[in-house]
Amino acid sequence: MDGEIGLQAALYLTDEQFVQRRIKESLGEEVVSNKKRAVEIAEKQVGQLEKEKRRVAEAIRKAPDIDVLLKQLDDVGRELSEAKERLQRANEELSVCLTDKK
Numbered sequence: 001m002d003g004e005i006g007l008q009a010a011l012y013l014t015d016e017q018f019v020q021r022r023i024k025e026s027l028g029e030e031v032v033s034n035k036k037r038a039v040e041i042a043e044k045q046v047g048q049l050e051k052e053k054r055r056v057a058e059a060i061r062k063a064p065d066i067d068v069l070l071k072q073l074d075d076v077g078r079e080l081s082e083a084k085e086r087l088q089r090a091n092e093e094l095s096v097c098l099t100d101k102k
Helices: 002-013 016-062 066-101
Strands: none
Touching: 016 066
């Protein structure tokens, strides 16, 4: 039985089309995995920046030097917008990868 299994494995591994399909599938799975990871990172960044924005907004309500805090709020708002754009791009790229796999 082991000899038969070895023969079948050898036949598959010498079949160029089989090997190319498996390589392509493997690379596709890696790309999708990387895109999913990029989405997760972008989601985390958006969440952290939204918390920071709320923190700065609360500090503004309590602070005597409002100009410095308004600048911080503006900076966080800009970073949040950029993070949301990255998240949208990552989701679009993941969607394309998943559509291409079908």
